Amino acid sequence: MAQPGIRFEGVWKKFRRGERHDSLRDLVPALARRLVGRRTNAPELSEQEFWAVRDVSFEVQRGEALGIIGPNGAGKSTTLKLLNRIIAPSRGRCEIHGRVGALIEVAAGFHPDLTGRENIYLQGAILHMKRGEVARKFDQIVEFAGLSEFIDTPVKRYSSGMNARLGFSIAAHLEPDVLLIDEVLSVGDMGFQQRCVERMLEFKKQGVTILFVSHNLQAVASLCERALYLHRDVRALGPCRDVIEQYVRSAVRTTTVSRRGAVEIVKTELVDHRGCPVSCVTPGTALVLRVTYAAHATANNLLFGFLLYRSTDALSVYDANFGSQELQVGALQAGDEVVVDYHFHVNLTRGQYHLGCHVFDLATQEYTDRVCPIGALTVDESRTHNGIADLQVAPRLIASTGSLAGAAEAAL
């Protein structure tokens, strides 16, 4: 069995908080400390330091794609820098086997006064491509970036999008064994982004080991089989969808506005038509969200909200408000309790979703309570339709010519 492409073994990395001494004035105390034996890379933490990455271990097999997700400052980029040998771990070992390509800061080596052509050779060398290799792929690189017209223009006259496109294009023509990707999809226009995704899938097909850091959970889900949820330490590591679900559950916090408002949401239940709690359904299933409201004060003009989000990108899929009259709730007095059943059909394609609900007081123009998420919903199906809404498209053949003509007639 071949050794894994990437191995992280009990890696810890600390950083300094605040200012670093960087003048000779601070040299004396620093040297004194060093003499006493406290090295800056010692395994213990001094008061001004913190662990950016704490006891992280994982492996990525050859040809596998692993996504790293987590909130800002969770140590995702630090992990990539450790792998890319830009910084060294305080403890533990990180290994990477084969030729490494990094789609990180793809235009970092550009010099503004050099032309696009000159920068391609420079950046190519920085990425450790041979001159002959760059020369051979030169036309492809320029074409991919869509910049053939401006290739002899100094890069300082490029727009930031053109700059990034050229940078990505050079990196995309590497022939790496291991590819590190950090949030590069945010550059360029739609057409270019599409090409980037295609290129990454192509890399994957060629058996390149991929480590993909992104906040775009949709992109992670489509590229990677496995994911790592990182928040300083490893929170979850496993099949992509499970990890994303776990991340989303923890990231989308229960938000409650004005506790003890006029009307409070005290209980929510997501059940099927038999009244059994559910969390995983097929498209089209009829479900009921049962919400119990408790009034703490008089309120008579309320809006009851029912919301549904796609978890992977917090896209608002459905957001509806129902007035007191519509629900025939009438005026509420302190101590009243109301139970409302929201019947709905899960006309959604496969993915992770979550529900939310709120109560809005039209008299005070304030939310009296707001709870989200109140139930995670996984929609699964054997057939893979992409997108969000399940439009229940039913194709029917109505005409055909040639040898199939008879079949079409029969079908009609």
Next chain:
Amino acid sequence: MYPASAGLRVVSLARTLVAEQIEYRELLVQMVKRDLLIRYKQTVMGFGWAVFMPLVNTVIFSIVFTRVAHVDTGLPYPLYAYCGLLAWNFTASSLRFAVVSLTGNANLVTKIYFPREIFPFSAVLVALVDTAIGSSVLVALMIWYRVDVHWTVLALPVIVLAHVTLTSALALLLAVGHLFYRDVKYVFDIVLNVAMFVTSVVYPVDRIGGPIGRLLALNPVTIIIDAYRDVLLRGTLPPAAPFVAAGCFSAVLLLAAWIVFHRGELTFAENM
């Protein structure tokens, strides 16, 4: 630890370091090209500057040391001064570029991996190209003063090698020093100004005499600059003992500097 095993470790480390440079040689070439191209694009005189600087200094010092105070160098003074200034400028401008080479390329140092030695080394190579251009004026001066070229000129590559070795060692130390302590650049600027006058650049420092003169004679840059004059202008070989000592010193210093640089390499990004 036994001294022998420590020695072996140094040798194997040195081998790794050199192998890595060879692997990344194309990047070194590209970096040198980048710096030369940019200067050529940004300035009107372009490579003319490589000739201009030592030439202006030669004129000034020729006036000072032939009209104001006469110094006997055993050679036509402009020839003596230009040769010294050309060699000195190589060291001075190498180091001037090298000292800020890491901090000035912060975006690369903190983002992309490749051996960081490339930065100070490319500073030295850029200065070497300038020196090669500037040497055309030296050739012109030698023709003008009818200097006979002797077989000793064959020793020139050895002297250049010693000079590049010494300069590279200092370049590595200054680059890494400046990264950790930004005062280094200011201290360096002062030291460089003083250093020119305690080195045999525009006058022979051994004329100072006494214990100070003996101390200054130990300066390896003086030994190397005088060696250039010996083989090019005087047609003699440099005194063997001091030159071999300077060469060995340079080699050991380069090895030590390189190891120091390599040890610090993985902390560069954090200390930027």
